Amino acid sequence: MTRDTFDIAIIGGGVVGCAIARRLTLDGARVVVIEKALDVLDGASKGNSAILHTGFDAPPGSLEQACIAAGYKEYLEIAGQMSLPILKSGALVLAWSDDQLKQLPKLIEKAHANGVTDVTSLSREEILRKEPNLSPDLLGGFAVPGEYLIDPWGTAHAYILQAIANGATLLRNAEVLTGHFEGTSWTLKTTQGDMHADHVINCAGLYGDIVDERLTGARRFTITPRKGQFVVFDKPASNLLSSIILPVPTKTTKGVVICRTIFGNLLVGPTAEDQESRTDGSTTRDALLDLQAKGVEMVPGLSNCDVTTAYAGLRPATEYQDYQIHQDRQSRYISVGGIRSTGLSSSLGIAQHVSALLDTFGTQFKPLSTPVTPTPEKLSEYHDRDWQCPGSDGIVCHCELVTKREIERVLDGPMPPATLAGLKRRTRVTMGRCQGFYCTGALAALTEGRLVRPMGTRDGS
Ligand SMILES: Cc1cc2nc3c(=O)[nH]c(=O)nc-3n(C[C@H](O)[C@H](O)[C@H](O)COP(=O)(O)OP(=O)(O)OC[C@H]3O[C@@H](n4cnc5c(N)ncnc54)[C@H](O)[C@@H]3O)c2cc1C
Structure with a gap:
């Protein structure tokens, strides 16, 4: 175990920890990422819908909305240079009942308030012309042209690989057990020995509250994992749709989505099931059959398509709707918690936010003048392989x-x-x-x- 003191120790190698590691390394900090699993992306970031959200439906004025907007913008700015794949599919938010139809104008207003000004209402006929394989039972909807499909893993790998290429250290299979701040720096006790850092950033996802308690003695929020199960259809099903099909969202979930994946399949999901377990990512027959039936209801052609597999992801939900990002200037500690269902889209924005918080601590680094940008593996079915x-x-x-x-x-x-x-x-x-x-x-x-x-x-x- 190194006796060096890092500028920053990031606890957790999910997409959020990886994006923050990249940002702070480029800012000029000496960064270590400490991950308890054998590999990065073993928590919430393992299984999601892989949509780059615009944040059109995020609560206006929330930290989540600000981080999605900033993260989305930066993703599009760096995608070319970092060879991050992107599938420009756009999304359609559809109403299938009169009640949902009534909610559309307010959602469009909200999208515009969030700065997503290209959201426009579409008639039933316009939607069916655009997506002829949708069920004619739909009543109306609107287009969100800026919602895209991305690679959920390659993206985060590209962030952490750029951090490593520019000097960051990644320590896997090392769980942070406790830690204390001694006036100028932190000592973190891990399963691989002690680590020293001037600042600690808790990005422990599904364990964010536990890590908060281990390091500060208190929990500012409680994680209740929210499981999302998915059904993945075989590649031919991807010919049935080009847009991401979104439902009218509710308070607790964005609802069941149907979309292609960047790997060439088509997925239906997720469910939203609160549970106690932070590790149980199992799927259930009933939920999968229900998703399959919902998929067929919305896209009848799916009844002729085979299913390749199923999976589930766990959202780090809390009792609060907004992200839980807290900082303690005295002890140079930042907790990045409750990044529930939009972290893939917002992670670069969260990283900018954390970098700005460090500025308010009076922490100054010298940004790298010529950072290295490694080329990630090309996994997109829609690009060269x-x-x-x-x-x-x-x-x-x-x-x-x-x-x-x-x-x-x-x-x-x-x-x-x-x-x-x-x-x-x-x-x-x-x-x-x-x-x-x-x-x-x-x-x-x-x-x-x-x-x-x-x-x-x-x-x-
Ligand atoms: C079903 C579902 C669908 C989603 N769809 C989308 C989507 O389409 N678009 C989008 O933008 N977002 C989506 N999300 C949200 C996104 O996946 C999450 O917001 C994001 O993965 C959260 O990442 P994280 O880094 O905060 O947490 P995690 O990925 O959980 O990372 C935390 C890491 O910390 C590690 N850790 C925990 N405790 C310790 C410790 N003591 N010591 C060391 N390491 C520790 C864990 O092992 C883990 O690797 C979805 C999520 C789900 C579940």
């Missing part, structure tokens, strides 16, 4: 067309996967129709001795 380039040394995962070269590259890279799940998030292996049935043997041979949790062991698949 590695298998299309010569010299790939053959395809290993035939469902998802993942080459041996891509797998070798990430295994040899600066943040090699520790588990098969981590390899999947970096390359798409085992995500396809056969769910790894045909490529598992080849993957076991390729990864032998190279994963922290080898394939074939418990939870190693």
Whole structure:
């Protein structure tokens, strides 16, 4: 364990921790990210809808709305330079009942108040012309042209890889157990020994309240995980829609979405189920059948489409609607909690907000003048892939067309996967129709001795 004192210790390698690590590293800080899991993106960031939201329906004036707006803007600014994939699909918010239809004008007003001024009302006929595979039972809706589909994992990997390439340290398999501030710096006790840092930023997602208590002795909010289950349809289903289909949102959830994924599938979900467990990401037959039926109701052609898989994600919801970002200047501590259902879109904005909070602490760094920008793996089905380039040394995962070269590259890279799940998030292996049935043997041979949790062991698949 290093005796060095870092400028910043970030607890948690979810999308929020990764984005903050990137921002503060570029600001010139010496950053360490401490993650308790074997790999990054093992918490809430593991399973979401992967929509880059405009924030059209966020509560006006909220911190969430401000961070989404700033994060969305920065994402579009850096996407080209950082090779972040983006699928310009746009979204349609649809009303299926008279009650929902009545809510549309207020939602459009809210979108405009949030600065999303290109939101426009559409008639039933206009919507059906745009998306002819939607059920004719729909009553009306509006377009949100700026909602896009992105890669939920490649995006966060690109943030942390840029941080690492510019000097940040990533420590995985290290849980922060306790910590104390001694006048000028923090000592964090982790399962891998003590770490020292001038500032601590708690980005522990589903464990944010627990980490707050471990470090400050108090919880400012309580996490109640909100599970969201999804059904993933086979790739041919993606031909049925081009827009993201959003329902009229409620207070607790954005509701059941139907959209393509950047990996070429079509998904229906999520559910919104509060639960006590912070780890139970299981799916249930009833919920999946219900989602499938809802999907068919809205897009009847889905009744002829096969399902590839299902998954669930857990939102770090709290008793508050807004994000819970608190700072203590005295102890140089910032808690970034309750980033419930929009963190993928807002993470770059949250990172800007945290950087500005550090300024108010009087903390000054010297921004990097020529930061390095690594090129992430290209996983989007709608952009060029590695298998299309010569010299790939053959395809290993035939469902998802993942080459041996891509797998070798990430295994040899600066943040090699520790588990098969981590390899999947970096390359798409085992995500396809056969769910790894045909490529598992080849993957076991390729990864032998190279994963922290080898394939074939418990939870190693
Ligand atoms: C069903 C669903 C759909 C969603 N859809 C979208 C969407 O379409 N668009 C969008 O923008 N957002 C979406 N989101 C929201 C987004 O996924 C979350 O807001 C985001 O992932 C939260 O990230 P985080 O970094 O705060 O938390 P996490 O990803 O949970 O990261 C926290 C990390 O901290 C680590 N940790 C915890 N305790 C400790 C400790 N003591 N020591 C060290 N490490 C620790 C954990 O292991 C974890 O890796 C969705 C979420 C869900 C669940």
